Amino acid sequence: MNDIDNDIEIEKEKARKAERDKKTLTPEQRRLLLSTPVGLIASGFGSGVAPFAQGTFGSLAAIVPWLALRMLPMQLYMFAVVVAFAAGVWVCGIAGRALGVEDHRSIVWDEFVGMWITLIPAVAEGWWSVVIGFVLFRIFDVWKPWPIRLLDRRLKGGVGVMVDDVVAGVFAAVVLAVVLNALS
Template sequence: MKKQKLIKDLFLSLFYSGYSPKAPGTAGSALALILGMPIVYYSQETLFLASIFIALVAIKHIDIYEEHTQTHDDKSIVIDELVGMWLAMSIVGFGLWELILAFVFFRIFDIYKPSFIGRLDKKVKGGLGVVGDDALAGILAGIVSVLVLQIAQSIFSFFNL
């Protein structure tokens, strides 16, 4: 039983990055970025599918955790950050600026929870609510990152920079 609890703690806290005393979500997102880099370098599609699989497993285990502890969206649970970051990374692909922008926009959308992200966070309970808002933040971060890069490329091309 202890081994099973240890594995679940490792999974939900993303190798204990969720226990960071300062900004556990950012620590989890940074670790997710590092863990996702070799996968996205190999294949964006593989990273996307891995994020969906992990999201489904995370939703189930977060539901169990919340039922057992009677706590919603515990700060130590950062596996949802991995899902969001990997979704953003699977949209932008492998490149220095792409990954930097995906990370920055994901953190902004995850922290401030604009529009429908905030509504989902408040209205959907359990694992789906915990993972869902980060998944939406990741998708939005990926799309915004691609748009920013396209605009920057257009500006540089226009001015022959």
């Protein structure tokens, strides 16, 4: 193996390690997320430390506080979402730097805010609308159609962590509103 091939293999191994680091938590990282206010919020009150499907667990956990949010007048609900977004930019940025991975899978506050946006049309509807909203949000969050994928790749820091899920939430909310309208 020549030097160039060796350098290529080293870079490939670095890329594989970075991808593994994005998916797993060390005991120290887990402690950091669960023992600090910033970590607790960024990890969706601990839902992001699930051993797999952290985004799905975070999205499900977001339904619990949404049950209280949905009781607010719509203007206050929207204000709460804006405040949660602003707080998310800050806490997700700090948590990403602390974990050494900007958008670590255990950071799920963005799923909380995305779900709260998705569920706006479901505020006055039955439980089945929450299920449909959850499924739609997960589809858009995982699939990342344009411009979500572009935003996910281009924006950095806490803004980058939050914005793609906000846009996924908007897309899912629009589809949910259409579905609910068609079913009524």
